[in-house]
Amino acid sequence: MKTLRQALLATCVVIALPAAAVAQDAEVLHWWTSGGESAAVKVFADAYTGAGGNWIDTAIAGGQNARNAGVNRIVGGNPPTVMQFNTGEQFSELVANGLLRDVDSVAKANNWSDVLPKAVVDAATRDGSFYAVPVNIHGQNWLFTNNDVLQKSGVEAPQSFAELIAAAPKIKEAGFTPLAHGGQNWQDHVLFDAVVLETGGPDLFLKIYRDKDTDAAESDEFRQAAETYGKLRALTDEGSPGRSWNETTNLVLTGKAAAQLMGDWAKGEFIAAGLTPGKEYGCTIMPGGYMMGGDVFVFPKVDDEAAKAAQDKMAELMLSPEVQVAFNMKKGSVPVRLDVDVSAMDQCAQAGMKALQDPAKQVASHNFYSPDLVGTTRDVITQYWSAPEMGTDEFVENFVSAMEAAY
Ligand code: GAL
DSSP, X not given: OOOHHHHHHGGGXXXXXXXXXXXXXXXXXXXXXXXXXHHHHHHHHHHHHHTTOEEEEEEOSSHHHHHHHHHHHHHTTOOOSEEEEEXXXXXXXXXXXXXXXXXXXXXXXXXXXHHSOHHHHHHHEETTEEOEEEOOBEEOOEEEEEHHHHHHHTOOOOSSHHHHHHHHHHHHHTTOEEEOOOBSHHHHHHHHHHHHHHHHHHHHHHHHHTTOOHHHHTSHHHHHHHHXXXXXXXXXXXXXXXXXXXXXXXXXXXXXXXXXXXXXXXXXXXXXXXXXXXXXXXXXXOTTOEEEEOEEEEOBOOSOHHHHHHHHHHHHHHTSHHHHHHHHHHHSSBOSOSSSOOTTSOHHHHHHHHHHTOGGGEEEOGGGSOHHHHHHHHHHHHHHHTOTTOOHHHHHHHHHHHHHHOO
């Protein structure tokens, strides 16, 4: 049984290797720039440095910004050594165009297929080869709440969007923002998907994103989700438009807002602030299922053998048991390996792991499906969120068109 101390020691784990094995620069392009994210990615950097390598950090704020920059560099022939994507389909086109190398030798040597959930193996492999190293599982439909704000407002922690909406008048009356929301298109999308999952369960969600079934978007359940989503606009504050997710988390963390619906990377901000779940803040997986997301790193094709060795070492380190626990304890996610001891992780992580045990409750996020559909639907969701005057019928019409426009 690993103790918390052993797990935390892994933060600076030094996997001793002959210096000659990895005296190699590795430029890593990612989008982890918040306090919690920076603390987490440092675990990877320290592990690689500890193995004798030189981690060159290329951090670009905003997932879409980082992905666009990295893809342009790969296509332009000046790739980073390693690059972040979300778990799922985002890097498929790069594989199809022969621009990424597989890490099957590392995967086979370390039995990845035996220690990873099948859904994650499927998301990280193409034609049976591993073209990505998965590094975590993030739940994306958590409601994080400030316990002091709830207590001062005289309300319990909402267990559904209906309860959040019902509690809002008391929270406002007490002088707080009921729902802290960052008005950026991907955040609007995360919130919308959580409402769809609560309203129609995995069945409705998968009919939209996996099956591209436009009848599902015209169903009563989808309309009901759109109605609920529209009601949430009134719970946010005037600073919402354009605000980053972590600035938004900070409103809950500092007691200005009661709640934020966000992935558990937001928990990384509470961890970085030294706060404890169940004490200063609460975490609730919203109804309907556990929306499963996460992160991977891919390895652009390079000619230099030393760079390939660096890529292989990076892949091995990122998925090593010790680094997995140390990284995820700071990131707010749970380890992607099924064989590590997570007993030292907090109550939110334990709830997430429990939810992950029930396949019927697991729903892979929209990133596991068509990136084009994610893009077309994201545009109409954000348009609807930003236009209180838009009725449900018009939104549904736009959403169906967006589904039809996606390949
Ligand atoms: C997600 C990613 C998380 C976190 C979040 C906000 O796509 O999976 O690790 O970084 O973006 O930046």
